[in-house]
Amino acid sequence: MKISSIPQLYRNLKRWRQILQVLRRYGLADWLSHFPRLPFRDILKDRSGVPLTQYSREKRVRMALTELGPTFIKLGQILSARPDLVGPELADELKQLRANVSPDSPEVVRRILKEELGAQFELEIVELNDSPIATASIGQVHEARLANGRQVVIKVQRDGIENIILQDLEVLTGLAQLAEHVETLAAFGPAELARQIMPMLRRELDFERELTNMLMFREFFADDPKLVVPEPVIELCTRRVLVMTRLEGPSIAKWDSGSLEERETIAHRVTDSYMKMLFNHGTFHADPHPGNLLVMPEGGLGILDFGMIGRIDDRLRETIEEMLFAISAGDERMLLRLVKRVGNPPATLDDASLSVDIGDYVGIYGRQGLGRFNLTSALNDLSEILHRHKIKLPSQSALLLKMLVSLEGTLSALDAKFDSLEVMGGFVRRAMLRRISPRRRIRQARRIYLEAENFLEFAPDQVMGLLTQARQGSLSMNLEHRRLSPSVNRLVLGIMASSLFLGASLMLAYEVPPVVFPENPFLGFHRLSLFGIAGAVLSLMIMLRLLLAINHSGNLTKGEHD
Template identity: 60%
Template sequence: MKITAIPQLYRNLKRWREILAVLRRYGLADWLTQFRLPFRDAFKDHSGTPLSQYSREQRVRMALTELGPTFIKLGQLLAARPDLVGPSIAEELKRLRANVKPDTIEQVRATMREELGDDYEDVFRAIDPVPLATASIGQVHRATLIDGTPVVIKVQRQGIQRTIEQDVEVLSGLAQLAQRVDTLAAFSPTDMVRQLAPMITRELDFSRERQHLEVFDEMMTRTHSDVRIPKPYKQHCTRRVLVMDELVGTPLSQFLAKLDTPANDNQHDDETGDLPSTRLGDKQSICDRLSETIASVYLTMVFDEAFFHADPHLGNLIVLENGCLGILDFGMVGRIDENLRETIEEMLVAISTGDQNRLSRLVRRIGDAPPTLNESALSVDVADFIATYGRQDLGRFDLRSALNELSEILHRHAIKLPNQSALLMKMLISLEGTLRELGASFDSLDVVSTCMRKAMVKRLSPRRRLRQARRIYLETENFLEQAPDEVVSLIKQLRKGEVRLSLEHQRLGPTINRIVLGLMASAVFLGSSLMLAMQVPPLLFPQPTFASMQNISVLGLIGVIGSITVMMWLLIAINRSGHLTRGNDD
């Protein structure tokens, strides 16, 4: 850890102790589960259940939950990164839920007074004191504007900004420590925190979500008139308060449950205005229609707009009273540039045509491959992936399993995806799960194929070719303008002898340390042997004893024993690493 981090360490000392205590407890519990010891059940959860009875993935989730809102949000982000943590942990982290005590209505009103001014009560006729929903960063309340318009208010929890900023500092310090551990350094913890920390702090600014609502509302108005997005009231929104329309309807999870009720119950629901099922028809046709709408909306976001809602689970989708689809929670969205979108399109084409070589190249292009990547092993895994999923019929294609297996391949070969690619994969997996919950006789891959055909037509359109030619021309012009100056500068540096070649070693630290320690042990052994031979005082055994030992130098004896011990320890360590002989190079 750098010396500049000491003030941060001192400032967050209490939080450091709390975090390290939780990590130590769950870490020791994980270690003890490997042994049949009488005290392996010493660590227990809040209900008294021994932690050893939980799986490693469950203990990771429980530790993050106990550490609080920042780590819960971190876990939710890592749930979208199976390429970093592995599919098993990512799947378990999807169960993370913020089990936090909501702010009181007095605290909510205090926050609104700080953000909107003392006259905020002139804007709202009433605010429901019971939160409609509670999350790690904010909570949602129903309210009514002064003109009687029903709205919902998303208010940031008091003190959460300070807590997250403090935890992000601690996370940075933990990442620097983890980087020094060989087994953890493979995950590049400092890079991971550097990528994920801005995503956590970005959600503290509700004005970003307000902008997202405006953009998606305009998008749906243009592309899907039967989809509704909450409209924000810009004049009443700040960084910590978000006021928007209330979409009155039934969450998709409850909607599906009510579709299974008897007809009389459905008729009663219609009378109360709660569920429009009798007006929409039978369950199968309803599910088919909803599936087609949801898939069309999200694939349009990806292939046409390059801007997508990243969390399409059942709780964020509602069926409105008029039968339209509503989408909620735009705190997490993703953007993809034109190159990434074209690469994804090419990957889908490569899968459908069974082109494993092309898919291998695209996988390396879309992700950050390590220098030690085994391309032969990657090709074998990609070939097996295509053999499994590339020949499936449209009606039997399992998109969720395909994406999970692709994530496993990326994790196995340490290929890290950019944040937006990982968000896109998370969205597609969540979308597939939602469509499966609907249980409709609807083929998502058929819609994907339709979007692919549209995308290929768009790629071949004269307008796109003209735009691509213009971009290539501008880049070439810029290169030709800068190249002569760069060449002249390089020649001048060569003449002055100022050109330096920098080589960076990879993971040579332990090897160099062993070499240095071995040399030091050898030097101590040689010097100690000379001290024994020259009988350097203080001496043991002035008179001859057993085995004719006499005048043994104490310092020499200690040095010889110590150096032999170190050399034996080095030999055992090298043997355990599996690189003692040529036959263990693998």
């Protein structure tokens, strides 16, 4: 850990202690679970009195995050969208994370509204329901009525939650730095993962971002009367308060009165809307679970909660199209190339093993027709392959996978005889046609021309600069040895142990005082140098430690076969 982190460590010492106590408790339970015959293995229990060792490792992780509070619950919810990092089993378990928090009192909610809105609170909000209709770790939602008679809902940030999350983010930074020095955790890139996740957690605290997203999606679907996005009351929205019109209609999760035809209509509208987001706008609502989608009167669809959205650029969109085409065509080589392009493969990637897994994947899903294709299973199996081979996806690609899995689950909740992949296939075909359109080719040729012009303008000067440095003898190169430091450390430690053993042998041979058994021999030992014995024992312990480390890694060079 850097010296600059010490003030943060001191400032958050109490929170560090709380977090480490929880992690130690669940970590010890995880270790004890491997020894079923230990008499004291069930000493650690949950709040219901059930021994922690009775739960699976994935459930213990979820329970630990729940106990650590709102920040870690949000962290787990974000990681549930990254099966490529944590594996499908843990990702599925983390999807069950829910903030078990009590709502803020009506007095606290009114105080926050007064602080944020000032005099407008008394003038504009004439009626406020003190009982929240929804409560989460960061905010809670109340129904209200404005002075002009408008029925609205108000999302209010929980009292003090910003300080709690910012404090926890500092602690997470320190934990990520420590995890970089743990061999089993360093493979996941905890520091890079923390760097990606922290901006997402900070954005959750700023309701003005959600306001911007809401206005953007209202613009996207302004010409579609069947798709409804809440209209924000901009003059009453702040960083901690979001006021929007109330949408009338049950959520898909609670809608049980629709006929099969109505359910198929809603399923088609949901799929069509999200495919338009992907292939027409390149921006998508990232959390389409049944609670966020409402069934509006006359078959309309309402969408709630725009705190998390995803964006894909043209290149990623085209890669998705090509991957779908490769799966349907059974082209293993093409899919293998695309997986390596869209992900971040490690330097130790086993291409042959990955090729076998991709071949099996295409063999299973490439033969399924549209009516039998299981999108959720296909995405989960692909995530399992990525996790097995340590291929990390960019955050937006992982968010897209999460959205597609959630979307498939929502469509399953509708229990309609409807094939979402058929609608998706129609959008992909239209997108493929757009790729060969003259307009796109002209735009692509213009971009290539501008890039070539820029290269031809600056490349000669850069080449001449390199030649000048080489002629003057000032050209230097920086080489970085990756994965070499463990081997160097072992080599140095081995040389030191050998030197210590040689010195100890000389002290024993020359009977360097102080000596033991100076007069009467014991079991044949006579005048043994005490320093020689200590040096020999210490050198043998170091050598044994080196042998165990080498046996654990499987090779002198750490990670060569990982």
